[in-house]
Amino acid sequence: MKRIHVAVGVIVNPAKKILIAQRPINLHQGGKWEFPGGKVEANESVSQALTRELFEEVNLVVQSTTPLMNISYDYPDKNVLLDIHWVHNFQGLAKGREGQPIKWVTKEQLPNFDFPEANSAIVNHILNTTL
Numbered sequence: 643m644k645r646i647h648v649a650v651g652v653i654v655n656p657a658k659k660i661l662i663a664q665r666p667i668n669l670h671q672g673g674k675w676e677f678p679g680g681k682v683e684a685n686e687s688v689s690q691a692l693t694r695e696l697f698e699e700v701n702l703v704v705q706s707t708t709p710l711m712n713i714s715y716d717y718p719d720k721n722v723l724l725d726i727h728w729v730h731n732f733q734g735l736a737k738g739r740e741g742q743p744i745k746w747v748t749k750e751q752l753p754n755f756d757f758p759e760a761n762s763a764i765v766n767h768i769l770n771t772t773l
């Protein structure tokens with residue numbers, strides 16, 4: 643199966659809260675919470691994809707990012723490569739531009755949300771990081 647390359651942002655605000663969004667029910671892994679992001683398109687760098695997706699999905703203008711981790715994960719119906727980056731520097735007010743619910747949560751709250759299986763390693767990494 644083809645592997646989908648996905649740019650993902652763990653967005654941290656000055657209050658050390660992290661932005662999560664709920665995936666629309668009709669999409670792959672629908673209804674689960676996620677870190678905003680989406681597919682890297684042809685002729686686009688990961689950083690360009692991340693900047694584009696975070697504006698399209700949650701209205702934020704990314705100023706800089708740093709790598710967090712990469713996760714290759716095989717779902718029964720889809721293989722993904724998640725290319726995950728910290729986003730501490732951004733402008734704008736977060737809103738779900740595609741009508742999706744969004745929330746700013748503390749890292750300690752993350753385990754209370756239902757994320758896709760591939761996200762366990764990301765959540766563990768965040769829990770072990772001083773924000």
Ligand SMILES: Nc1nc2c([nH]c(=O)n2[C@H]2C[C@H](O)[C@@H](COP(=O)(O)OP(=O)(O)OP(=O)(O)O)O2)c(=O)[nH]1
Nearest residue numbers: 648650670671676677678679680681722758760761
């Ligand atoms: N954005 C995001 N995607 C994730 C996470 N965890 C995880 O397994 N995924 C998977 C779900 C999807 O199969 C894939 C992301 O693709 P997507 O459907 O959001 O892509 P996209 O935003 O470009 O959407 P579209 O153009 O297809 O509508 O990665 C996560 O934390 N954030």
Ligand SMILES: [Mg+2]
Nearest residue numbers: 678679680681
């Ligand atoms: Mg997306």
